[in-house]
Amino acid sequence: MYLLKRLNLITILGLVEDRLVAFLTEVENGYDDNPYHNATHASDVTQRLCTILCTSGVYPFLIGPVEMLAAVLAGVIHDYGHPGVSNHFMIETLDPIASQHNDQHVLENHSLCVCLDLMAHHNFAEHMTSSDKMLIRKTIIPMVLHTDMAEHFGVISHFCQKITKPEFQRMSSGSTSSAFNMLHGLRTKSSFVPLRPDQRVLLLQMAIKVSDLGHTTLRQAEHITWVEALQAEFFLQGDVERERGMPLSPLSDREKIRNGPAAGENQIGFFEVLCKPMLAAWIEVFPECSSLLEQLDLNLRYWKEDSESSFPEIVRLDSIEVEAY
Numbered sequence: 060m061y062l063l064k065r066l067n068l069i070t071i072l073g074l075v076e077d078r079l080v081a082f083l084t085e086v087e088n089g090y091d092d093n094p095y096h097n098a099t100h101a102s103d104v105t106q107r108l109c110t111i112l113c114t115s116g117v118y119p120f121l122i123g124p125v126e127m128l129a130a131v132l133a134g135v136i137h138d139y140g141h142p143g144v145s146n147h148f149m150i151e152t153l154d155p156i157a158s159q160h161n162d163q164h165v166l167e168n169h170s171l172c173v174c175l176d177l178m179a180h181h182n183f184a185e186h187m188t189s190s191d192k193m194l195i196r197k198t199i200i201p202m203v204l205h206t207d208m209a210e211h212f213g214v215i216s217h218f219c220q221k222i223t224k225p226e227f228q229r230m231s232s233g234s235t236s237s238a239f240n241m242l243h244g245l246r247t248k249s250s251f252v253p254l255r256p257d258q259r260v261l262l263l264q265m266a267i268k269v270s271d272l273g274h275t276t277l278r279q280a281e282h283i284t285w286v287e288a289l290q291a292e293f294f295l296q297g298d299v300e301r302e303r304g305m306p307l308s309p310l311s312d313r314e315k316i317r318n319g320p321a322a323g324e325n326q327i328g329f330f331e332v333l334c335k336p337m338l339a340a341w342i343e344v345f346p347e348c349s350s351l352l353e354q355l356d357l358n359l360r361y362w363k364e365d366s367e368s369s370f371p372e373i374v375r376l377d378s379i380e381v382e383a384y
Contacts (some may be wrong), residue, residue, distance in 0.1 A: 063158050090141070104273065132268070133198070136199075146166055171200055
């Protein structure tokens with residue numbers, strides 16, 4: 060709610076505040092008390108998403124208030140009802156939620172299905188036009204669906220093809236004033252070329268992915284806290300898999316030495332293959348966010364140092380069930 064007020068979106072879009080509060084409260088209460096995928100994670104991702112979009116100038120120069128509202132809502136709901144296990148686990152155990160969504164983006168579809176119904180029920184956007192309401196849906200749905208790590212490399216590839224190609228120039232060619240503003244970090248609308256609707260959606264998909272994996276860009280102590288929480292959640296899933304006689308998912312066996320995400324040798328590949336290329340692609344277009352990459356490199360150095368003196372059985376990245384992240 061703080062972010063929506065800070066961005067003045069409630070006033071700009073004429074949202075019904077008490078209904079919005081009721082919706083957000085119900086969503087918060089719908090997050091389970093998991094070690095990692097909980098309401099604090101949703102809040103962390105949403106705050107980072109807003110900061111990235113505003114710092115880079117995406118808002119207000121490339122997207123408008125309606126799409127910014129959709130982005131905030133996508134961050135808030137993206138892991139709603141997460142049970143603390145992976146999509147793969149849901150499918151393999153024939154969970155009813157997996158069946159309901161035909162084994163496709165199981166948890167992401169579940170979050171969307173429930174939360175879009177909640178939005179309609181609370182109707183906090185009653186005074187918005189039908190076209191604006193439809194724009195919110197058309198923005199939220201692809202944003203949340205593409206937080207599925209199965210879509211990770213596809214999003215980055217499409218972003219690099221459609222956003223970082225030469226036809227998208229952040230600085231107007233031949234403009235002395237734009238060059239001055241760029242040099243001094245001042246963003247103006249003339250610094251950006253308008254994007255097509257599909258490009259704007261892709262931009263927001265990339266932004267929420269950067270935000271979702273953004274614990275890698277936090278200060279070291281905070282980052283480690285999130286990694287330890289993720290490891291605790293992985294191990295809980297591994298415990299259930301062991302009890303059921305299932306093969307244990309990668310990084311989920313608490314009985315193996317240095318098997319979990321909190322072992323440096325398992326973080327290095329995650330950083331170098333998944334996180335760093337994604338963030339580098341974003342920063343190529345939006346250098347205002349370069350401090351995120353600087354901190355990611357510091358955290359990567361920590362994990363490399365952590366792994367130097369240890370030679371355990373290493374889980375190769377190409378065998379990791381990346382969607383579990």
